[in-house]
Every structure is written in structure tokens, then in C-alpha cells.
Amino acid sequence: MNGPDGLGGISRPGRLAAPGEGITPDELALAARNHGLPLEALRYDVTPPGLHYVLVHYDIPDASADDWRLAVDGLVRTPLTLDLAALRSLPAVTRRVTLECAGNGRALLTPRPVSQPWLVEAVGTADWTGVPLRVLLDEAGVDDGAVEAVFTGADHGVERGVEQDYRRSLPVAVAAGDVLVAYAMNGAPLPPQHGYPLRLVVPGWYGMAHVKWLRGITLVDAPFDGFQQAVAYRFRWDADDPGEPVTRILPRALMIPPGFPDFMSRARVVRPGPVLLEGRAWSGYGPVTRVDVTTDDGATWSDATLDPADGDPSDGHAAAWRHWHAPWTAAPGTHVLGARATDATGRTQPLTQPWNRGGFANNLVQRIPVHCL
Amino acid sequence: MNGPDGLGGISRPGRLAAPGEGITPDELALAARNHGLPLEALRYDVTPPGLHYVLVHYDIPDASADDWRLAVDGLVRTPLTLDLAALRSLPAVTRRVTLECAGNGRALLTPRPVSQPWLVEAVGTADWTGVPLRVLLDEAGVDDGAVEAVFTGADHGVERGVEQDYRRSLPVAVAAGDVLVAYAMNGAPLPPQHGYPLRLVVPGWYGMAHVKWLRGITLVDAPFDGFQQAVAYRFRWDADDPGEPVTRILPRALMIPPGFPDFMSRARVVRPGPVLLEGRAWSGYGPVTRVDVTTDDGATWSDATLDPADGDPSDGHAAAWRHWHAPWTAAPGTHVLGARATDATGRTQPLTQPWNRGGFANNLVQRIPVHCL
Numbered sequence A, B: 001m002n003g004p005d006g007l008g009g010i011s012r013p014g015r016l017a018a019p020g021e022g023i024t025p026d027e028l029a030l031a032a033r034n035h036g037l038p039l040e041a042l043r044y045d046v047t048p049p050g051l052h053y054v055l056v057h058y059d060i061p062d063a064s065a066d067d068w069r070l071a072v073d074g075l076v077r078t079p080l081t082l083d084l085a086a087l088r089s090l091p092a093v094t095r096r097v098t099l100e101c102a103g104n105g106r107a108l109l110t111p112r113p114v115s116q117p118w119l120v121e122a123v124g125t126a127d128w129t130g131v132p133l134r135v136l137l138d139e140a141g142v143d144d145g146a147v148e149a150v151f152t153g154a155d156h157g158v159e160r161g162v163e164q165d166y167r168r169s170l171p172v173a174v175a176a177g178d179v180l181v182a183y184a185m186n187g188a189p190l191p192p193q194h195g196y197p198l199r200l201v202v203p204g205w206y207g208m209a210h211v212k213w214l215r216g217i218t219l220v221d222a223p224f225d226g227f228q229q230a231v232a233y234r235f236r237w238d239a240d241d242p243g244e245p246v247t248r249i250l251p252r253a254l255m256i257p258p259g260f261p262d263f264m265s266r267a268r269v270v271r272p273g274p275v276l277l278e279g280r281a282w283s284g285y286g287p288v289t290r291v292d293v294t295t296d297d298g299a300t301w302s303d304a305t306l307d308p309a310d311g312d313p314s315d316g317h318a319a320a321w322r323h324w325h326a327p328w329t330a331a332p333g334t335h336v337l338g339a340r341a342t343d344a345t346g347r348t349q350p351l352t353q354p355w356n357r358g359g360f361a362n363n364l365v366q367r368i369p370v371h372c373l
Helices: A025-035 A041-042 A084-088 A131-139 B023-032 B039-043 B084-088 B133-140
Strands: A072-076 A080-082 A093-100 A122-134 A148-159 A161-172 A180-185 A200-202 A214-220 A252-255 A268-270 A273-282 A289-292 A324-329 A334-345 A366-373 B070-074 B081-084 B093-100 B123-132 B148-159 B164-172 B180-187 B199-201 B215-218 B254-255 B268-270 B273-282 B289-295 B324-328 B331-343 B367-371
Touching: A025 B023, A041 A161, A041 A273, A072 A131, A080 A131, A084 A180, A093 A180, A093 A200, A093 A273, A122 A131, A122 B164, A131 A214, A252 A289, A273 A289, A273 A334, A289 A324, A324 A334, B039 B254, B039 B273, B070 B133, B081 B093, B081 B133, B084 B180, B093 B199, B093 B273, B123 B133, B133 B180, B133 B215, B254 B289, B273 B289, B273 B331, B289 B324, B324 B331
Parallel strands: A072 A214, A268 A366, B070 B215, B268 B367
Antiparallel strands: A072 A080, A093 A122, A122 A180, A148 A161, A148 A214, A180 A200, A252 A273, A252 A334, A273 A324, A289 A334, A334 A366, B070 B081, B093 B123, B123 B180, B148 B164, B148 B215, B180 B199, B254 B273, B254 B331, B273 B324, B289 B331, B331 B367
């Protein structure tokens, strides 16, 4: 950070941490603002306010619902400008959706991409209420030449040298599918940090697609090449690789760490005897069909019981996590617990860490060392 | 973390970071769970849900309001067991209170005490509703021999080798003063992470006194010597020093970082011209009477305008922060902004960092480098 020699002077390229390099002050500043789900909060079907993970790229905008406008423009027959009252007058739907940050797991990678330093907890589930995006697209009338819809948020900042409003796109076919323009979370107006007063919700996709503080939808005739689409959120193996886009959420199971913690190390203590292992599992590619549990650091695995999905998939709960549980009898000693989700497409979680330069879509099996005393 | 050789094996003494030692994985795990107030959220008089700072020592308990009981016992004439309905049937009061973690600022210290790594953002303001503690003490009838009330939370864990429920005490005279047993935050039931269904609120005191998941109040005839009172939360200069207790909140002003940020470094960019500098200031010792602002890293200072306190002090808003603002004309270059609060007792913020081994009550003036481009 060296002053007024252009944006480059204050905004550096992405980098990897050096071997043994501790978490940096920049990473800590992000961790102090953004936060994950405390893992014991996996106990709630719907994550209570303030426990759902939050990632804000820039600042939370100072927004007022009273004067908020959503523009739908570009390659449409009838450009629209909608206020909140207009959106609320349209038929509303509510979807229960599990949202996960694409960077979840990043801080556990070696080498570690220097960015928001998530461990495994960048997840949450909410009931989102709003207008199906296709209703707005139908009302505007999308031109045949449109290939993508570009979504613009009100959050403004600099990232890797590029000044920008946060913008992401979706192919028109995806945008016209199962996507919401949401104005309520768990039955209340969106909290500021979750996009008040409007955000996109794209069930099954990582968080970067769910544009917050949504103020514009522009239909365009070529794939969007903005920063968050063409530079960030791509699977790359070196800095020059153009990469492949990050899209849907890979399967993951998380376990509620059993017993009680040490304050500083978060090491877990359980008493000898029966312990219920439980947690949640989800995938953006299809229903989770199986969760395997290990209590010996992966040497052996056994099936967990998957509870029925919370509601029928046809009523909109297919994009939410499923609860699972498995009995365990703890014996004195140290045990490493883990759980592994598999979905209906056959996708599952890796047992050894794949790696990419942005640290995206890491779904390595969680390890929970537990001390039975 | 080395297994079943007793609690000592998983729970280590406090330590200081080595020179140049980056933030450790243990500190990151705490930062990923607990979170501060994103500084732009200083714009809200009352901090919206999920933006108020949170520090949970162990796990958030799995609590149900339906079967929650609060016991008042020890040196009382009539021990009480109260459910939520009983508490709600008593006269309720609402207090607007600014709460700050005693460890706020710790991660900026050199050497850095290894614990929850707060920068400056461990603060928030809420409207707390509940029963004055004195009403419960009067109903129970405190014996003349009682000197302290010990408050027990339902959160259980290990800390520096000591297994415990979270417990803190207050002298009887303090407990019978301006203290609430709160069951609502901003008009809604307490969120799980803020103590659902019951917590103590001790206006003007650092957060460690506001015992969450409150299940017991015990009147005792000697000063409480539990871990959180006699070992943690003390001003000490070396590990053997018995130290002095941490109590009330020292004055602090925070500024909303102006302009817009770089994602990774959080470095700020402003445009040349008029910029409104604004923020909040608070003290647990008395009303804030003055805020000074610098735009040249402390070389010169000027008075900010303090807005009237939000409500008359006599109606219960004296424990909440005050909004302040100051005009600034930004010129191209790099500037270091800061603000300094002084309260009615004459206490103010230090310009150079004092230090104590726990990293408590650090109210060094905030530094915000800003790049005017």
C-alpha cells in the first residue's frame, strides 16, 4: 500500500502464500468482517439471522428500499424500471436454499491462495422469498439475440487493480430457469449484509452468482467479460491460465463437532460412550443420496442415515441441505472424524486435496480431531 | 493438540506471538466463527442483526425457551426458579447499549497476545429488553452477607486447561444497579449467538460481563475466584502477575472508512473534494463530550461535531454510542485519518499503544490510510 501512483499501487495481483507464511493482516481484515457458520449452527434447518455465512467484496451499500430501483434493460423489447412495491405486487415464491461460498476451504490449501481465508464454514441455509426472474424477463421480452443476462450490484470497489461495481452474468437459459429476485430472507426484509433490499438467488450455484444489492439486469449479445466472470471465480492452475468458470456447488457434508471445545484451539473433548454424530450435506448438482462417516481418519467408512429432505423436492426444497446422523461409541483416545457426501449424479468429495489457484470449490472431506477423555 | 493425556494436552497456556509470527490457524478458527462490525455499519444507530460483534467462548448452546429456567439462589431468603413466562410477566425495560469486546484491538498489539484476533471492530449497539436484575434480587431477598452475584451461562468448554461453564460475577452493589436480564434484542427474541433465550446486560461494561445463555444467579459471601474472573479478563503485564480486573469500557471513537475499498487490502480510495468524515464514539465511564479528528496521522487535530445523544440520558440511552461528523476536503495524495474520543470523566484515547498481556481494553486511536486519487 504505497500511495497515489494509480490503483495499481493499492491493489495487488493475487498471490499464493509462501511456505509456512502465517495468515496475513489483509486476510485477517477480511476474516474480521466476513464470517462463517459456527459449525454447531448446523443444528438448525434454517440458519438463524447472523449465523449464515457472509462474504461482502467491498462495502455494504447504504441502501433504502424506498428509493431502490431495479432496471431491466439491454436486449429487451420493453426496458423496465421496478421499485420494491412493483416487485412485491408480482406473484412471490419462497425457496429454501443452501448457499456456499466458492472459496470455502481455501485457507486449508497448500499452497494457500491469499484471499478470504475460509476454513470449512462458509455456508448457510435460508428461506428466500421473491419474484422468479423469468417473470421479469417475460415482462421485458428478451430479444432472440441475447445470450446472457448481466447482473449489477450497488457495491463498488477495486479488486486486483480493477475498479468496478460487482457484476456477474448467467446464460439466458439459466436465468430463465430456477432463479429468484429475492426481497425477503426467512420472512423478513433482507439484512443489509445479505443484499438489502434486493438480491439474486441462484439455487445450486456458489455464492458469487447470487448478486447482492441488485440494481440492474442487462441482456447482452456476447458472453460477459467483466472481472468477476472472466478473471475471478475461475478454476486456474497458474496465473496465465484463462481457466474454466466456477458454477454449481460440489457435494459436501459437514459434521457438528461433538462434545465441547477448548476455547483457543477449538480442539474437541467427548466423554466415553454413545455419541450422536450428525450434520448436513448438500450438492448443487443433485440430491445428496449418501453420506459416509469415518471415525478413524478415513481408514474405514460406514453409512450415515439421511433424513428425508425437508419438504418435497417439487415444492422447492431440493436446493437445501439434508440432515444426516450416525451413532458412534467413543472410546478413550484421539479419533479423527469425517463425513463424505455423494449426490445423485455420482459426484462425491475427494479424500486428498485437489488444488486450484483461486482456491475455489474445495470440498475435501472435513477432519475433526476429537479427544475422548 | 496431542491426545488423551488429560486436558492439559489439548488446552495450552496463553502465549504471545513470536516477532513476525503471522496469525495462527487457531486464531483464524476463532476469527472465522466470531466476527466484528463491518465498519460501514457504524452508519446505523442500532446495529442490524448479524452485524453486531459476536464472541462465543465455547459453542452456542442448543437452548429452548420453553424449558429454560433461571435459578436465583445462594445467599437469598427465597430461592427462585423462573421460566420465560415468569420473566415476561414482570415489568420490562428497554435499554440502548453499546457493547464492546474487552479484547478489541488485540491483533494490532506488538507483541500480539494469541487469542481472538480482533482489529478494531468488536462493537455493536442494540436495544435490549428485559427485567431489571434488581427486581429479581429484591424478590429473592439478598442476605446481608452476600458480597457478589455469580452469573452462570450454559456454554461449556475448556480454557487454558480449566473445564468450566462460563461464569462471571458482579459486586452486589453493581448487580443491584443498572443491569438487565434481557430476553429481547431489537424487539425480537435473542439470536442464538447473543444468548438465547436469556443474557445479562451490564451497560458500560466490556462484553465479558454480559453473561449469555444465563441459567443461574448465585449470591456468595466472598469474591468469586472462577477462571473468567480471577485468571482471564485481568490487566497483567507478565504471566505471574495477579493483575487488576477488566471492568468498564474505555472511550473509543471509530470512523466509517470513507470512499471505497480494495477487496484484498481494504485500502481506501477517495476522490478529491469534500468528504464527510463520520462515525460513532462511546465510553463506559460517562458521556462522550468531545471527538477530535486528524487527517494527517495525528500531526494536527480538529473538533468534530457531536450529534445529540440518541434520546435523553435519563430515558436509558446514556450507554449508547454518539454519532459524530466532521467535514474534510480531500486532496490528491495519501492521508491517515483518525478520531479520538474524550468522555465527561476526562478519559481519552492514547496516541501510542499501551500493552497488557491479555490484550484487553486497547483503545488506541484508529488509523485509516486513505488514497485520494
